Amino acid sequence: EVQLVESGGGLVQPGGSLRLSCAASGFTFSSYPMSWVRQAPGKGLEWVSGINSGGGTTSYADFVKGRFTISRDNAKNTLYLQMNSLTPEDTAAYYCRALGTKGQGTQVTVSS
Numbered sequence: 001e002v003q004l005v006e007s008g009g010g011l012v013q014p015g016g017s018l019r020l021s022c023a024a025s026g027f028t029f030s031s032y033p034m035s036w037v038r039q040a041p042g043k044g045l046e047w048v049s050g051i052n053s054g055g056g057t058t059s060y061a062d063f064v065k066g067r068f069t070i071s072r073d074n075a076k077n078t079l080y081l082q083m084n085s086l087t088p089e090d091t092a093a094y095y096c097r098a099l100g101t102k103g104q105g106t107q108v109t110v111s112s
Contacts, residue, residue, distance in 0.1 A: 002026045002101045009094060009106030016086050020106060022079040022096030030054075030074035032099060036081050038092035039105075048094070049081065063089075086110045 008020040020036070035050040049060045049070040058070050069082040079096050086108075093105040 002099050004096050004098060004101060004103035006094060006096055006103045006106040009108045011109045011111065012086055013112050014087055014110055016110070017082070017084045018086065018108060020081040020083065020094055020096075020108075022081075022103060024077045024079065024096075024098065027099060029072075029077040029098075034070075034072060034079045035097045036070060036079075036094060037097055037102065038090075038094045038108075040089075040092040043092075045095075051079070083108070 003025045005023045006020060008018060010018060012018055031053055033050060033052050036048040037045050038048050039045045047061055048064055049058065049068055051058045051070045051072055055072045060068060067085045071080045088110045091108060091110050093107050095102040095105045
């Protein structure tokens with residue numbers, strides 16, 4: 001059974017940073033691409049960033065380019081999202097996704 005557990009969210013001021021983590025289990029983590037998606041209050045799910053199985057290829061939505069960095073540690077079965085220069089528009093529940101499954105999410109709130 002694929003299990004994804006996100007952590008690292010919280011309340012941060014505009015301009016601040018957070019690092020999200022996603023612990024994966026139940027599948028061969030190193031063999032699959034991973035992604036981060038988010039859902040803001042009252043809005044649909046939107047793709048944020050993706051990374052290939054080896055970690056050498058990454059992609060980003062235009063609204064996070066230059067601010068967010070996705071990475072993975074295949075030895076630890078963990079996916080990361082480093083988020084810098086956060087704005088109130090980044091407020092959302094963030095989910096990691098793999099094999100058509102996403103975790104329970106971690107809430108990020110950007111507010112002064």
